Amino acid sequence: MATTSDHPGEQGAQDPVKLLAIRETALSVDEVFRAVGDDASGGTALFVGTVRNHDGGADVDALGYSCHPSAEAEMRRIAEKVVAEYPVRALAAVHRVGDLRVGDLAVVVAVSCPHRGEAFEACRKLIDDLKHEVPIWKHQKFSDGTEEWVGA
DSSP states (O other): OOOGGGOGGGSOOSOOEEEEEEESSOOOHHHHHHHTOOTTOSEEEEEEEEOOSEETTEEEEEEEEEEOTTHHHHHHHHHHHHHHHSOOSEEEEEEEOEEEETTOEEEEEEEEESSHHHHHHHHHHHHHHHHHHSOEEEEEEETTSOEEEEOO
């Protein structure tokens, strides 16, 4: 019977971080999904964050995202941490900056791993850490004319 080490496809990918970006243009779920395609992966988990129409009991009309110049470097640091902690074959993350409307895609992340459980866990770790550690700020505009900044 073969062992895991006998199957190169079960070993770590050479460079599993396939796509990291902060963009002012619309995001594509298809682009992120294609970036993490891997024949040795049995599970791919994808998370899509969208602009919702409410927050904290107030109606949201629109919002804008801005970021610190170090944001992409922080994304890479987090991606590499996830790759070190999980058997990631491929990882991608893109975040939007600029003005967005309700329903627009704000962030798309995906992770491919040999098994589904690992993919779910790694994807959750990736989005949670990106949300908490990357210096990206959200400026929400509410229907009642008030505004609020939410920071990373």
